[in-house]
Each structure stands twice: as structure tokens, then as C-alpha cells.
């Protein structure tokens with residue numbers, strides 16, 4: 001097989017594909033935020049191209065952090081080999097293997113950073129904890145699918161550190177761990193969590209495959225997970241078994257890191273999830289409430305996204321661009337199923353789940369950008385939207401294929417129930433679509449047509465038009481018909497929305513989306529202003545700073561008071577704004593008071609939503 005790179009031709013025979021590539025990671029200097037790695041490639045004489053992973057499966061983006069690669073060197077025995085980064089593809093390194101050389105050793109360092117205001121996957125370690133993402137220290141030969149490249153991985157940790165991972169361990173001597181040989185595809189899918197302070201909580205019932213919560217933090221006190229939360233996670237494992245009736249993992253690890261020193265994320269893998277939240281998340285009631293959907297979402301990905309993956313996201317290696325067109329299924333359906341499982345496992349009450357759906361619906365219904373950018377486009381453009389800043393979020397739109405799809409999949413669920421007299425539902429879809437190979441991870445790809453035909457087999461309907469109408473629309477509000485079809489309606493009143501209050505408490509923002517159309521930091525900095533809504537129409541925009549409200553010094557409480565009292569007064573709300581040094585007054589013509597979103601029961605309709613959110617385990621378990 002011959003592959004082409006620009007005007008040069010490389011023979012894949014330069015690499016000996018059937019011999020494992022050794023990768024040895026030395027994390028003993030991780031407290032200084034440096035990782036060392038050595039890789040040994042079996043090779044033949046001739047030109048060789050090695051890739052640094054670029055498109056990461058769980059990121060849906062070309063964001064492999066190559067900028068933090070340092071001290072890259074290649075050796076044939078003691079002889080150093082020259083290398084050259086490709087002129088166009090920054091993720092490709094070219095070298096020539098000398099005659100009679102059968103092994104090339106690469107050595108490299110990876111520089112760990114601290115979490116910043118934007119996405120930074122290099123922020124993966126601190127003074128006494130660290131999550132190894134193998135793609136950050138890895139090179140692999142061009143020309144072979146990553147499923148066919150076998151690696152022999154090993155890792156040396158700082159003395160006394162514990163670790164957890166879904167990778168099978170072959171051997172351990174003190175801090176030196178050797179893992180069983182594994183395909184590059186699965187290696188990159190298997191992070192290793194390690195640190196000084198760690199606790200393990202089993203979640204599965206006796207006789208079930210191991211499913212456990214592995215908690216790590218910078219301090220021992222943070223590992224005291226309340227028993228009722230462990231009980232809810234046990235119920236999650238049980239409810240997922242009842243919903244999916246299949247498993248595509250040998251065992252499963254929720255790798256939870258409670259730390260302010262790593263980037264916050266939830267990243268899905270076949271047999272684990274890399275879940276990182278702030279250290280106080282479990283002890284802060286608001287933060288814990290907002291975390292309720294994290295495990296149900298990431299766990300659901302083991303079925304939706306990992307086992308069943310859209311064709312455009314299942315590329316043969318990490319260099320080929322991905323197509324995000326079905327992210328409204330990969331992420332959107334996962335978000336819906338995650339919300340369902342959060343309720344069924346008791347992580348959210350039915351009331352909190354309805355408040356969550358109301359908030360999603362309200363936020364999306366006030367998206368100014370939906371008049372020019374379809375939901376489908378947010379999925380297609382995911383690779384740029386993930387990295388967009390919060391300013392102008394409403395007009396630009398962000399990765400709305402997560403939240404807006406919750407409304408669409410709720411409508412699918414309610415529609416199936418209506419068409420089948422409540423005999424069938426999305427539960428049936430889960431049991432059919434994710435059935436098949438059990439145990440060791442595999443990927444089964446699908447297309448839009450497969451989704452449509454599975455749904456048609458459950459309830460006859462024009463599902464293709466159903467989805468296209470909602471995905472391609474640019475001239476209407478959020479798709480709210482799922483809420484009404486399931487027996488509820490979106491309403492606004494001055495009672496607080498519990499989920500919105502929690503969001504504001506954790507983020508430190510004031511969210512006035514559904515009243516004057518602003519999102520504001522505590523210091524008055526405007527994060528977002530929604531075109532078409534009163535604040536924007538008065539002349540206020542992102543990056544301005546509100547300094548006074550009706551003649552009083554700005555505070556979020558002062559603005560809330562002004563909005564409330566404007567309901568009974570004809571006067572406009574007067575806002576003084578500092579716009580890069582120029583002070584200007586704006587008059588907001590708004591008199592509807594506080595408007596927080598909620599769901600209200602629609603009289604004389606069937607309450608499908610309550611049925612969807614109801615726990616199932618009680619009926620199945622003695």
C-alpha cells in the first residue's frame with residue numbers, strides 16, 4: 001500500500017505493523033508539570049512519518065495539544081536521527097530510517113499547564129494528582145488504522161501514588177506499572193487517574209461486572225462522598241442496566257477528580273469516564289445539583305457514542321477530519337438519556353428535572369442566533385463552536401446540539417408513546433439500537449437512515465421529515481412541542497427556578513435571559529446581550545460594564561430590584577455603562593418583572609413526562 005503526503009511518497013512498509021510499539025511514560029516529575037515518554041518503534045529502512053494525535057474522538061475537534069510537546073528526539077541506538085515537522089501538517093514528523101536499523105526510539109516531554117479560562121486539555125495534573133491521557137505523549141506511524149496498531153504501555157508514578165484505569169494491568173512493581181498490550185484506539189480511550197489521595201466505591205450488585213467510582217482529590221477530606229450520593233450512583237448503574245439491557249464494557253470506572261488544579265470536563269470512554277469537577281462540588285449544594293447529570297451523561301456514552309458511533313465521527317485514525325453532522329444524536333440523545341437517568345436514579349427529583357427542562361427550553365427559545373444558524377449547523381460547526389467564548393453566545397449560538405436536542409428527543413419519546421398508546425417508548429429504542437456485541441469494546445457505526453429505520457420499526461411515522469423540520473429550521477423559536485406532547489407547557493413567573501439559581505450561584509453570573517436579555521458578571525461586565533431583547537435594543541452589548549442602575553451603584557441584587565419594581569412603574573430602567581472608558585446612560589423599556597421559566601401541567605392531557613422520569617428499578621428489584 002502506498003500513501004501520499006504532498007509531493008512525497010511514503011511506503012507504509014517502513015513500519016513493521018505486527019510488532020507492538022513500546023510506550024513508557026515517566027510521571028515521576030509530574031509535580032513540576034512535566035511528563036517524560038519513550039516510545040520504541042519497530043521499523044524498516046526508508047522514510048518514516050509519525051503522527052501526533054490531532055482529532056480526539058471524545059472532543060470532536062482537531063485539538064490534540066501538540067503545542068505542549070517538548071524535547072522531541074529520535075535515536076537509532078546511540079545515534080540521533082534528524083527529524084522535520086511537515087510544512088503543512090503540524091501533527092506530522094518526517095524522518096528517514098538508516099539502513100540496517102530495525103528500531104527507532106523517540107523521546108519526548110509533555111508540558112502540563114494550569115486550568116485557564118478556555119479549553120485546555122493540557123491542564124491534567126497538579127502537585128499531588130494527575131490524569132494520564134495517552135494521546136498527549138503518543139506518536140504513531142502513518143498509514144495504519146489505529147485499531148490495528150498495538151501498543152505495549154507502561155507507566156511509572158511518583159512513589160506512594162495510587163492509580164485507577166480500565167486498562168488491564170499485566171504487572172506492577174512498586175510505582176512501575178505494566179499494562180497488557182492494547183490497540184492504540186483503546187489505549188487513547190483509557191485514561192489513567194493517579195494521585196496521593198484516592199478512594200474506591202463499588203457500585204455494581206453482586207454477580208454484575210465491576211462498575212466502580214474512583215474518587216481522587218488534592219486533599220483527603222474531599223474523598224468523603226456522602227452515602228446517599230453513593231446510593232444514587234448505585235441506582236444509576238441499575239437503571240442503566242434496565243434501560244439499555246446490554247453492556248459494551250468489561251468493567252467500568254467513573255474516574256472522578258475533585259480538584260481546582262485540572263481543567264473541568266466530562267469525557268466519555270468505552271470503559272470509563274474522565275469526570276473532573278471543582279474540589280468543593282460535592283459539599284456545595286448548588287454545585288452538586290448541577291453535577292447531577294454528569295455521570296448519567298458520560299455513562300450513557302458507553303452505549304451512545306462509543307459502541308454506536310455516527311459514521312462521520314468514526315474515522316480510522318486520529319488525523320482524518322471528523323464530520324459532526326450527527327452530533328445531535330451522539331451528544332444530544334446522550335444529553336436526553338442522561339437527563340432521564342438522572343431522574344430515574346434519584347440524582348434529580350421530578351421537580352428538579354422539570355425545572356432543568358424549563359431552563360433549557362427558555363434559554364434556547366431566547367437564542368437570537370437561531371434566526372440565521374440552524375441546529376444542524378451547530379453540529380456541523382462543532383469543531384469551531386466548542387472553542388468560542390461566552391460573549392455573543394446567543395447571537396452566534398454555541399454547541400446547542402447538546403441542550404436543544406433534549407427537547408427534540410423528548411418529543412420523539414412522547415410521539416412514540418402517543419402513536420403506540422404508551423406501549424412503546426425511547427426505552428425500546430435503547431434496547432434495540434444498542435443491542436449486540438457485549439463485553440470488550442467495539443465500535444458499530446450508523447447513519448441517519450439507520451436511526452430513522454429503527455424508530456419506524458418501533459412506531460410508524462415520517463421520522464426523516466420530523467428530524468429535518470426541527471434540525472434545519474431558522475425561522476422559529478425553540479422546539480417546544482415535546483414539552484406539550486408530554487403533558488406540560490413552558491411558563492414564566494417570578495418564582496425562582498431552582499436550577500437557574502444553582503447555575504448563577506456556581507458561575508457567579510446573573511442570568512437575565514428571559515427578562516431583559518442579559519447575562520452579567522458580579523462586577524457588572526456584560527457577558528451576553530441578546531439582540532431583539534430590551535437591554536440590547538437600548539444600546540447595551542457584550543464587553544461593556546454596567547456601573548449604575550437607576551442611580552445606584554451596580555450590583556446583581558440592585559438590577560434584580562430594578563427589574564421587579566419596573567413591573568408596576570411606567571419609568572424605564574436607567575443603566576449607566578462604562579464602554580472602554582466612556583460612560584453612557586441607557587434606558588431599558590421593560591415592565592414584565594422577573595421572569596423565571598417553569599413547566600406547568602397541561603390540563604386534560606396524559607402526563608408522559610412523569611412516566612419517562614419515573615424510576616424503573618423498584619419494579620424490577622425485590
Ligand SMILES: [Zn+2]
Pocket residue numbers: 268297298301330331334
Ligand atoms: Zn457527551
